[in-house]
Amino acid sequence: MTSSFKDKLGEGGYGTVFRGSLQDGCAVAVKLLKVSKGNGEEFLNEAISICRTSHINIVGLLGFFLEAAKRALVYEYMANGSLEKYIYTENSDLVIGWDKLQQIALGLARGLEYLHQGCSTRIIHFDIKPQNILLGQDFCPKIADFGLAKLCHLKAGSILSVAEARGTIGFIAPEVFSIGFGVGSTNSDVYSYGMMLLEMVGGMINKGKGNTESSSDVYFPNRIYDSIAEQVQSCEVICDLKKAMRKMALVGLWCIQTNPENRPSMSKVIDMLEKRINELEMPPKPFLSCTSIPSYLSSHTSYGYRSSYCSASPALLP
Structure with missing residues (x-):
């Protein structure tokens, strides 16, 4: 199917993805999972989660392969790759406008709403980030990579017991890594989605500027908040471009x-x-501060801030 794994599309923490084709010529993406610990929970999570879904904003699973320790998942092929390369790229050929970004954000919100409310079994993804958002030929966004997903019955509510932190530093909801903030639930996906929106805003603003800030005391959401608050207080008239940017930022902050x-x-x-x-x-303004975060989180560097749990704030938005 993959011509001996000739065309590599990408690699992540849980496996490597190759381009392939079915006998009828239909293009597919084959995810060859790394040897997993225990009984292959990530593989079962991903296969079971996606098999339970059918939505335009959820990547389609076409089949799977299981032979001893060898495991692979066969997905529909997404021609434009991940959202990550479009919000961080310096390549002008990969720039997409704010209107398109808003449509992507809206499609992803609909996909998550379906996972949380539309499935017979509620699915909490726990790893929403730009790298796990795939874009089709027409830039229709689809949520992918369900290796960390948790299933829960609708009658049992949306709260789950999470034995260990799961997700990607910078996008993990505070309650997922510390019970002092609450318990893991569908709200944890909402947090990750919000951080992703702010990452989209920050990536677009910083194109061509490089990482303008890398200090561990910089909390990018606070910088966005202060800038928007200043605009509101001054009753500044903003253009359509700034309106699109500000809307995504406001939703992300909520x-x-x-x-x-x-x-x-x-x-x-x-x-x-x-x-x-x-x-x-x-x-309300986010209030987490650097002094409250575990030391292992301070090594994360993302676009314009180091960790999603650090505070500070000169304005960044124009």
Whole structure:
């Protein structure tokens, strides 16, 4: 199917993805999983989770391979790769506009709403980030990589017991790595989605500027918050470009509220993204600080900030 794994598309923590084709010529992406510990929980999670889904914003699983320790998943092929390369790239050929980014954000919100509310078994992804968002030929976004997903029955509610931190540093909800902030739930995906929105905003703003800040005391969400607050106080008239940017930033800030109960559901997120900018309320300011984070988190470097749990704040948005 892959012509002896000739065409490598990418590699992540859980495996390597190769381009392949079925006998009818249909292009596919084959994810060859690394040898996993224990009984292959990641493989079972991914196969079971995706098999339970059918949504335009969820990547389609076409089949799987299981032979002893060798495991592979066969997905529909996504021609434009991951969202990551479009928000961090310096290549002008890969630049997409704010209108397209808003459509991507809205599609992803609909996909997450489906996972949280539309499936017979609720699915919490636990690893929403740009690298796990794939774009089709027409830039239709699809959520992928369900290796860390958790399933729970709708009757049992959306709260899960999480034995260990799961996700990617910088996008993990605080309650996932510390029970002091609450418990893992669908709200944890909302937090990760919000951080991803802010990452999209930061990546687009910083194109051509490089990483303008790398200090561990810089908390990018606070910089966005301060800039928006300043615009509101000065009643600044903003152009359509800034409106699109500001809407995504405001929704992202609502999603990353420290208390899980203060975050909107994905249904509410969709509603906010479809509203006009002047209909959105200003969220409370995030209050997590560097002094409260575990030392192992301080090594993360993302676009314009080092960890999602550090505070500080000169304005960045224009």
